[in-house]
Amino acid sequence: MTDIGSSATHPTAPGCPVQHDAVSLSGLEYQQTPSQLYRELRRERGPVAPVLLDGDIPAWLILGYAEVSYVTSHDEVFARDSRRWNQWGAIPADWPLLPFVGYQPSVLFTEGDEHRRRAGVITDALEGVDQFELAQECQHIADQLISSFAGSGQAELVRDYAHALAMRAVVQICGMPTSGSDTQQLVDDLRMSLDAAEGDDPVAAYTRVGERLRQLVADKRQRPGPDVTSRMLLNSADLTDEEIVQDLISVIAAAQQPTSNWICNTLRLLLTDERFAVNVSGGRLSVGDALNEVLWLDTPTQNFIGRWAVRDTQLGGRLIRAGDCLVLGLAAANTDPQIWPHDHVGSGNSAHLSFSNGEHRCPYPAPLLADVMARTAVETLLERLPDLVLSVEPEELVWRPSIWMRGLTSLPVQFTPVVM
Template sequence: MPDASTDTQQLVDDLRISLDAHEGDDPVAAYTRVGERIQLLVKEKREKPGADITSRMLQHPAGLTDEEIVQDLISVIAAAQQPTANWICNTLRLMLTDERFALNVSGGRLSVGEALNEVLWLDTPTQNFIGRWAVRDTQLGGRQIRAGDCLVLGLAAANTDPQIWPESHVGPENSAHLSFSHGEHRCPYPAPLLADVIARTAVETLLERLPDLVLAVEPHELTWRPSIWMRGLASLPVQFTPVAH
């Protein structure tokens, strides 16, 4: 039986596969494995509840079925892990490949938090999101939308809309990007703050402990994952001096 760390890594890998369309992978099978792991978690927490989100959902007066809880937990985990991991990786990639960006961060002209904010504008980890269904006929951007139509939210496209891009709207204090969506169905509070804490801590700790971190390949050799949802690298090969213990 795999240990907790191995099982967690397998869960992460299956989440990634379920969001990608890489040749040789089976997204449906990966999603099924994710569901089976979460079903086991729900079963364990029903038998032995604790101070965790699964137990709280099981005890909630809404009385959700196990299947409803499984689907909700998959959404929560996928929405939290993949975008945050890609946010960290995309920030590191920019630091290792963009001299302006790297110098601004290392020179203190751009804090890590401000650097993370710029990445959300220019290289947001969630490119597109499905979906929203129109509840009535309407028009949006000159397009006719009928009740029941499924809408794909192009978050990356919205952030770089040429109608607003010439205004140089990306700045350290400007957080008006749509990377967390917007309105009543946006990423719920305090999830964006938690993601920011995780990403900022990861990048700051890495820069502190591995100050000589450099890219191990040429920038053009980096490969983006073939996903229409996520914006993330297949891998980020780096070199650094090992930390002495």
């Protein structure tokens, strides 16, 4: 049995997984400053807090840096296959978190040797991406997007820039052209299935994504190219076509939203914080500093669901039952007062947990590729539109109502119109 962090034990009621002091996460998604909330929760409940997910389903939110590090580096105790969950009997068919938690035969839910096999293929395929070429491609996509609004003197950067750029870049490294109606349909369907808006049919969109990627895999079997899909097919681990389709969906989904939110959150910081002068040429701190600070303070994946306990154990003074669900509180861990005792979160290093940790962490070299995309997106925009400013007051910017992803609903800007 393991106990990290707090020494006080808060026993679970026998036979009942619901804790008397559990906090409902529903409603908290409207919090604009979740770091405060995490600090309060940690102070009142300790580094491992009992929480209720949608529909009052119990889980544990891991708030401590040491505890998240421990959980993610002990997958023999805290495993990834969600079929281990002791709550499946209570989960309705239309449960909103099902798309993230429901078992799929992809790399995300595999364990042990099978996970190493699947993740190894992804790592090898991503290692083949030339970072210089990726930067050039991102710059090209950035220029195309900027030219579509440059003449108007205004833009909404979440939808018209960051989201579109990250999606096109990721689709392109997987071997599809960045333009064309086929690619546009895939981009739209991915957006709908990952981030459905009112009136969207995410299930139908997800089915079309699967069909399109099946077609891509079949095409690349015939005519391999210098892309991630072809490298996955040619890998000696001999994944089946269906395994590759599943893992491509995971790669695209895992890459797009966090990278696009990383771009937006960094632009927001640059445009609202005087330490980063709006005009990059006069800036005291660099775009690189801003990208890194965002990973500490406004990390795109705030909370990640999750891990499932393999057996009864203890963590942070709590008794965790076999099959309990643990949510990785990555944002809370990054701002843990145990590592930042003076209430000030520094950002001079990259020891944050934004890419998680351990066997299932965001696979090397994905964080490097995300950095190339985000850095190129931010730098190109600031170079092309050097007098870019927010067109609303900073306090008017609204964070999306989600406890999972940290991103803005919109980022409206204005600048002197240019012809590109």
